[in-house]
Amino acid sequence: MKKILILGLLVLSVLAASCSLAAGAASNTTAGKLSVDDAVKLVSEEIPYEGEGEIQRHESKWENDIEFYRFEIHWYGDSATYYNILINSITGAMDTEEIEYDYAQAMREHWEGAQPSGEVTLRDDNTGNTETLYPTFDEEENGLLFYGNNRFGYSVRVPEIFTKVVLLPDNGDGMLLESEDGKAAFRASGGFVIFEGMLRESYDSALEAIGGENNAVYFDIGEDSWWITWWEGDTFHTRRFLVNGEEAWAECEISYQSVQSEETYNPFDDIAYRAVRSLVFAEG
Numbered sequence: 001m002k003k004i005l006i007l008g009l010l011v012l013s014v015l016a017a018s019c020s021l022a023a024g025a026a027s028n029t030t031a032g033k034l035s036v037d038d039a040v041k042l043v044s045e046e047i048p049y050e051g052e053g054e055i056q057r058h059e060s061k062w063e064n065d066i067e068f069y070r071f072e073i074h075w076y077g078d079s080a081t082y083y084n085i086l087i088n089s090i091t092g093a094m095d096t097e098e099i100e101y102d103y104a105q106a107m108r109e110h111w112e113g114a115q116p117s118g119e120v121t122l123r124d125d126n127t128g129n130t131e132t133l134y135p136t137f138d139e140e141e142n143g144l145l146f147y148g149n150n151r152f153g154y155s156v157r158v159p160e161i162f163t164k165v166v167l168l169p170d171n172g173d174g175m176l177l178e179s180e181d182g183k184a185a186f187r188a189s190g191g192f193v194i195f196e197g198m199l200r201e202s203y204d205s206a207l208e209a210i211g212g213e214n215n216a217v218y219f220d221i222g223e224d225s226w227w228i229t230w231w232e233g234d235t236f237h238t239r240r241f242l243v244n245g246e247e248a249w250a251e252c253e254i255s256y257q258s259v260q261s262e263e264t265y266n267p268f269d270d271i272a273y274r275a276v277r278s279l280v281f282a283e284g
Contacts, residue, residue, distance in 0.1 A: 034089045039069045042092055043085055047073055066090055120145060122175070124168035131168055131175055133158055143271050149174060152190030154242070154250035157278040159271045162186040184256035184268070191249055199226065199243050206239065231260060238272055244281040252279045
């Protein structure tokens, strides 16, 4: 009798544990599907990156009615390790590809003719205006130059391939540059916050301009910034907008020709991401 009672209790314990696990899983998923947060947790367990690298969700894709999440993890330095991770949102199965590369050199090879830069002075032949870009001497900013805008108090890192001036405006709000071959463009600009809710309205307008959320690869809005990426034909765009309270706004957009294929890695993806991410207002 005791054996039967103990066995019964064990069975009940197992069933309770199973129900608890099932309930826990259900709280983190919808209809058996992993959320993006769940997928991020799986990635962090597979490849510990916190404090050393950075994770970014690159895109979402569908195959046979199953959504797959694609993540990238980057480590920065003289050379970089790049992980391309694809997760099945239903089963949690994970495919991981590891690539090591010198991202600055790879970027120069990708954009033929680009050379490592020291201090660079840009000149607009039409307006006569000039701007100076400065090296940062920071390994994590390899391939990037510093640009500071005194009028609106923002700064951003500029990929060193952008040496061709399209416009340095008289009002000093930013710059529009291109690569020498014209296949990539860089834009930085700023202005004054002129009405409450400008952050949300600019975000909605930016999404509407590309045809809505369905045409965006990535879109996110926070308390003081938003970020949208999208494809336009064979050109990839990444755009970030930032406000400094009720005082000023700044934005940065980079566009460049690429290939919509996971098998083809574009080394400029990393450079463009770090440049747009660097947009910030000066403290104080």
